[in-house]
Each structure stands twice: as C-alpha cells, then as structure tokens.
Amino acid sequence: MKNTIRFGAIAAASALVLAACASAPEDEPTSSETAGGTATEAPVETVDYKACMVSDQGGFDDASFNESAYDGLVRASEELGIETAEAESTAESDYGPNLQAQVDEGCDLIITVGFxxxxxxxxxxxxxxxxxxxxxxxxxxxxxxxxxxxxFETDEAAFLAGYAAASASGTGTLGTFGGVNIPTVSIFMDGFLAGANHFNEETGGDVSVLGWDGAEGSFVGNFEDAPAGQNITQGFLDQGADIVMPVAGPVGLGAASAIQSAGDAWMIGVDSDWTESAPEYADIMFTSVLKQISNAVYDTIEASIDGFTNEPYVGTLENEGVGIADFAEGTVDDETLAAIEEIRAGIIAGEIEPSTAG
Structure with a gap:
C-alpha cells in the first residue's frame, strides 16, 4: 500500500485564466507599448478577494515546499489582483495562533503548507x-x-530520479534520508528506492540505496537541523554513496554542504529545482524531483475566486503536477534517457507501480 492517499478517477481540470483586458483606442498606446514604443504591463484589475497562507515550521525561505507555495501566493497577488497575507511558523505551537490570525484578517481562503x-x-x-x-x-x-x-504523487517523479541515479552511479551506492518520518516525506524516498530497484531488474544491476528499505529509514526528526543533515550525508558518502537525495527542507542544505565538500558526489533536490532555489549548490545537482506546489496554489486561488470546491487537487506526471528537472550535463546517456521516457509512459498508463509496494 502506498504511503499517501491515492484518489481514483479524479477528473483534474485546470482553472480558467482570467479574461483579457479590453482593446485600447486606436489613438492611444496598447497595453504592450507606450507612445515611445517601450513595452509596459497592463494594470491588473483589482479583485475583492483575500488569499492567505500559513507556513509550517520550515518557514517561507526553506528553498523547498514552503517557499514554492509562497511563490504561488505572490504570483496570485501580482496576476489576479487579489489581496494576500501570510503568517510564518517557527514551531508547532505557532500553527493554531497563526491560523486564527489569518481568520481575523478576514481571509476568504487560507492555505496551510504541509502535513x-x-x-x-x-x-x-x-x-x-x-x-x-x-x-x-x-x-x-x-x-x-x-x-x-x-x-502530489511525488513517488512517480522520484522513481524516474532513482532509475537515472542508479544508471549514473559510479559506486553502485545511493543514499536518501528524510526530515520527519511522515508520508509526504517517505513517498519521495520510496519512489527513489523503487526506481533504483527497477533499474536493477531491467539491467541486471546491483545498485543499493542507503537510508530507506521500503519500510524504515534514516530521519533527522525535524526540518531545521542542517548540521544533522550534513552528518547523515557524510555517513552515506563514507559508505560509498555518490548520489544522495535528502527530503528534508532546509536540512537539505547541510547535505549539499557535505556533498560539495566531498567533490566527487551528486545531490538530488526535492520540491523545487535546486539549481534555481539554491544556486550556490548548482554545481552538485544531479537533478531535482519537482513538486509543482506554486502552480497548484495559484490554480486553487484562481478557481476559488469563482467558487470554492473541496475536490482534491492531485499532481501527477500526467498533469505535470510532478516531474524531474534537467540532469547535470553528461551524467545520463541517451539510452537511459530513452528508457526513462518509456518508464514515464508506463507509470502514466498504470503499467509500472512507482513504489516498493508494487
């Protein structure tokens, strides 16, 4: 059984984009140019709607899922003309008060970030x-x-990353660990392990994964202790791992530090493309397992302006709610890239189970 709730027969539909502005008179500049020929932006029509957000204890600058969610809120403010507010949590005890503060702000929609x-x-x-x-x-x-x-069915994307990492590993040893042992963390780790296992089955390989065995694994216990992430990662490197995937928010920065210092290993980011969210570590990024939280937040706000529904949003490979970033140049050969595309199609078609339960 999977580590997250799956929803069958969900008809996911994208929210409609707001209507375009009316045409400008012929004797005045259009919305895309001024009288001097310089491009400008048409003003966004203000909408009487307030969307708000409460982070988990990782905060909005976690280079991970909180930050991605916040980016969606900012985009909604800029493109939809709505009012926004947010409350950043630093501890579990902040959740209730922060939610009440957003209720008191008169928010129409309050988005909370995380399990x-x-x-x-x-x-x-x-x-x-x-x-x-x-x-x-x-x-x-x-x-x-x-x-x-x-x-977000992140095991689908992590499966692709695990297969690719297994193909690229020079030592035959990979590693993964989590912040807290909750389903939305372990689902990444499980998909990663399943992808590596699939590589072994398809190619006769013998790649092993440290940190997760399909049921138990390595966890820091929080999403803040970067030094602990550095220590776990160093332990993996000492055991021969040359590609490591931390699923731990800011703790992943500790992993990145250990890998960059080692100089002969790669890291897989999660949630966002770490070459963009943590550019100081772009040189060690093998790929990132993407969870398109920003798009989901924006689409949810946009749709809710016209009418709220509690129907779940589920991001998959098929609707591009999850995916993987580009691989580091020269790490994955053409044969493996072709195999990954076939695997992607197999997952979408339901022919490949992207978890160890399959």
Missing part, C-alpha cells in the same frame, strides 16, 4: 465554517466541506 498542519487546519475549519481552507500535502479520511487537499 504537519493537518490537525490545526481541521480544527480551524470546524471553528470557522464560513472560511475556506486548502492544505498542501494532507488529506482527511472524511472530506471536510471547507478544506481542499492539494496532493
């Missing part, structure tokens, strides 16, 4: 039935009328 806010979000939703909520990476066994879950 760890599951209980606090359901409590706030029950206490404020006239306020709508959305939560990244969490779902409820019994749907809540005013809460929309945003899910």
């Amino acid at each position: 760890l806010l599951g209980d606090a979000t359901s409590e706030a939703a029950a206490a404020n039935p006239d306020v709508n909520f959305a939560i990244v990476d969490f779902g409820y066994e019994e749907p809540i009328e005013n809460v929309k879950p945003l899910f």
